Amino acid sequence: MIDTEGIIRRIPHRYPIMVLDRVIEVNPGENLVGLKAITANEPCYQAAPGQPPLDDYRYPPSLLLESWAQAAVVLATWDEPNPDVLAGKVELAALAKEVEFTGRVYPGDVVEHRVSLVRQLGPTSIVEGTSVAGSTEVLRVGQFVLAMREMAEVLAARRQPETV
Amino acid sequence: MAAYASATAPRVELVSSEGDVHVAAVTIDPRDPVFAGHYPGFPVYPGAYMMAVVDHTVRAATGLDLELAAMRQAKFRSPVYPGDHVTVEVTVRPNDADGEAGWAVSAVVTGPSGVATDMRLTYREGGS
Numbered sequence: 384m385i386d387t388e389g390i391i392r393r394i395p396h397r398y399p400i401m402v403l404d405r406v407i408e409v410n411p412g413e414n415l416v417g418l419k420a421i422t423a424n425e426p427c428y429q430a431a432p433g434q435p436p437l438d439d440y441r442y443p444p445s446l447l448l449e450s451w452a453q454a455a456v457v458l459a460t461w462d463e464p465n466p467d468v469l470a471g472k473v474e475l476a477a478l479a480k481e482v483e484f485t486g487r488v489y490p491g492d493v494v495e496h497r498v499s500l501v502r503q504l505g506p507t508s509i510v511e512g513t514s515v516a517g518s519t520e521v522l523r524v525g526q527f528v529l530a531m532r533e534m535a536e537v538l539a540a541r542r543q544p545e546t547v
Numbered sequence: 548m549a550a551y552a553s554a555t556a557p558r559v560e561l562v563s564s565e566g567d568v569h570v571a572a573v574t575i576d577p578r579d580p581v582f583a584g585h586y587p588g589f590p591v592y593p594g595a596y597m598m599a600v601v602d603h604t605v606r607a608a609t610g611l612d613l614e615l616a617a618m619r620q621a622k623f624r625s626p627v628y629p630g631d632h633v634t635v636e637v638t639v640r641p642n643d644a645d646g647e648a649g650w651a652v653s654a655v656v657t658g659p660s661g662v663a664t665d666m667r668l669t670y671r672e673g674g675s
Binding site for chain 1: 660
């Protein structure tokens with residue numbers, strides 16, 4: 384079992400977007416199971432200034448996917464964890480395919496993310512999986528591609544934008 | 548219409564709407580609290596937040612009560628950074644697959660470095 388402190392030693396995400404709480408099972412190079420508990424006190428539930436109070440507490444699908452993706456990063460970088468991008472590398476999402484939001488998630492739910500590593504070739508990792516809340520499937524990820532990029536390369540690309 | 552939670556609350560300024568195609572201008576707010584954690588020392592806009600920007604654009608453009616059903620494909624081509632001005636072009640078409648009322652959305656987000664993200668989403672009617 385890898386607790387939150389163990390997770391932050393493996394991935395660079397921090398508050399308010401560290402949305403993976405625990406890893407309960409890992410077979411390195413194969414698959415991983417992680418947990419995210421949803422609470423009404425999360426940053427996403429803070430009403431924006433001037434906006435009406437929420438009356439729908441569904442957990443945003445984008446954050447559900449982000450949470451699953453962080454579990455995927457833990458699996459993909461298991462042999463070379465990268466908790467600090469300033470140390471030289473950053474794992475970026477390149478592609479997502481056939482992502483389905485099959486169930487709604489609410490405060491009080493504990494979401495279980497299941498990630499499988501399909502293939503890893505150099506800096507590129509292909510993963511897939513599902514997430515469940517209790518016995519309800521809430522997310523299906525057909526394919527998710529992660530790319531480990533050198534920070535020097537990312538920064539160089541930023542300094543020379545393509546002319547449109 | 549329900550006031551729902553979102554990853555972030557970007558200010559989306561619609562600049563044009565012609566038929567199915569809607570374009571919005573969005574500035575990635577450098578004060579967004581997310582940057583403290585994504586990532587310390589190297590702030591870069593999360594892909595999940597880009598999904599929220601597209602979602603906000605679709606809602607602002609159509610005024611429809613929608614629930615995101617699927618992301619058929621999303622390509623994250625280049626990073627987006629604090630302060631970047633991006634345009635979000637969404638094409639919203641009815642999609643009655645599976646006999647359920649829904650919408651198919653294709654979105655292109657263009658930033659200072661060219662196309663940052665393009666995605667195809669499926670929405671169904673909102674409501675509980």
